[in-house]
Amino acid sequence: MITRIVLLAAMIAALVAFSPTAGADEITTTDITFTRSDGAATTGTVHAPVGATGLPGVVLVHGSGDGRGPQYTQVAAAFARQGIVALRYEKRTEDYTPAHRDYSLLADDAIAGVAALRERPEVDPARVGLWGLSEGGWVAPLAASRSAEVAFLVVVGANAGAPAAQQAWANETRFGAAGVRGSMIDILGRNAIRVSAAAGLFAQAYYDPAPVLSAVGQPVLAIWGEKDRLTPPGDSLRGYRDAFDRVGKSDYTLRTLRDAQHGAFTTTDGFDKGADLVPGYLELVGEWVKGLPGSANKHSDEPAAQAHSVTALAPQAWWESTTALFVLFLGTVLALLGYALTGFARAHRLPRAGVARLLVTTAGIGILGTLAQVLYVASTKATSFGPLLFGRTLPWLALQVIAVCAVCSLGYLVARREAVLEGAGKGARVRWALAVVGGIGFTLWALYWGLLLP
Incomplete structure (x- = not known):
């Protein structure tokens, strides 16, 4: 039982x-x-x-x-x-x-x-x-x-x-x-x-x-x-x-x-x-x-404390529209590529190409780096960004240094135009113009994206 x-x-x-x-x-x-x-x-x-x-x-x-x-x-x-x-x-x-x-x-x-x-x-x-x-x-x-x-x-x-x-x-x-x-x-x-x-x-x-x-x-x-x-x-x-x-x-x-x-x-x-x-x-x-x-x-309830308040995003002005930024990007890249490609012709080479080469290199790196940073900001949810220096991530600080080098190189090419082009032929002068146009385009690009700002 x-x-x-x-x-x-x-x-x-x-x-x-x-x-x-x-x-x-x-x-x-x-x-x-x-x-x-x-x-x-x-x-x-x-x-x-x-x-x-x-x-x-x-x-x-x-x-x-x-x-x-x-x-x-x-x-x-x-x-x-x-x-x-x-x-x-x-x-x-x-x-x-x-x-x-x-x-x-x-x-x-x-x-x-x-x-x-x-x-x-x-x-x-x-x-x-x-x-x-x-x-x-x-x-x-x-x-x-x-x-x-x-x-x-x-x-x-x-x-x-x-x-x-x-x-x-x-x-x-x-x-x-x-x-x-x-x-x-x-x-x-x-x-x-x-x-x-x-x-x-x-x-x-x-x-x-x-x-x-x-x-x-x-x-x-x-x-x-x-x-x-x-x-x-x-x-x-x-x-x-x-x-x-x-x-x-x-x-x-x-x-x-x-x-x-x-x-x-x-x-x-x-x-x-x-x-x-x-x-x-x-x-x-x-x-x-x-x-x-x-x-x-x-x-x-009382509103929660925030480190900062929301600021509304203003719609883009015409000069920063998608079309304008694309034209700026495309024009700058074509000018920089034009400088690089014309270098294969001996008649187009600058007598003193060091500064122009520095400008084209730094501007190209700066543009690609900016795009990478934009994608990073848009896609990542990371809350740790590695070592900081002066409140900047190391990649961003490096891009800012590169941008300053590009702008200084542009200033030198324009200010020392006669010295840079001394003895240069027509092809070399066209190549110098391509470098300057690319440098100006990059300067505008860097200002818009904050590379040249604190």
Whole structure:
């Protein structure tokens, strides 16, 4: 008899241990399919407490990227443990590139997600809202402003300004934190973004979220990490508060979480990301959502301190347009190549070619080096840049020295023209002119990109 009881208890324990809803803090997941705004089918996963019915729900709107990061599953499960049914859906990645993305289309996809979640038996259809992270902080408010079916809006790491200005601030922040100073971040970094935007390589560069925020009628909970290094947390909180106050909106809560990074995860310096969400974040969202409408009383934390504020990026003037810069680049390169190639003809060689050769060599290295630095600023997320000297990275300092050598060589060739060309034939004079034209072009190039500035 005792043996049978022991065996029965063991069987029950095994069934509980291998139950699909046990052991996961009583969370169940269900895969669903629904129709996007363009009529195409997409998939998603609903995270809900076991046996849920009539609970509030939230649709997760992705940050930049393909939306497949594990953090979305982690957040969805955490919300479910707070008693909020969460839908994590597949992000639209067709025609989604650094050069192009359609916030309007992404917002319509989020609205389709809301419609799908409202049909689930686990939720109260009148209490389904949106949660947007980072780029989702531009998309989710747009969706909320368009649909009365969205009951509330929660954003994390959202930006109250344009993407281009935000990216410039993020670049300046990480360079500044590493000790970099001067033209590499003041000129090179900002101009790299402005050129990318003008060339159509920076999607939604000058998107203005302020009119959309003013049109959001739902209760809003906006959260920033005190140590956010991707979105300016203080400026963004002020921007949200100003947009709401201009239209007399009072059902908003703006919060700053201590020791939190961009996505409300733990961090030591804002650049690293811990494995866990910062303490208090989930409780804040859970209590606010479940307490609506009473929890949406007007409240704003003090804006987080920032090392520097966001500065808007001015659109390019005609003389620095993509076409003008390309013409300058092409003309300079052709002049330098022309000097190099004409050297194969003895009749075109300068009697005293040392300084001209130095000019062409340094200008060529300077142009190629500048392009490499522009690509580096645009593509890397590094926060350590190796040894610094006078607040400059060694590659940038080397390029600045090279640029000074090129300009000095140009000055010598022009000032000492008669001495350099003494006894030179017509071909050599043409070659001298090519070197000077290339030098002038490089000087303009170096000034624009900050090589000749502190």
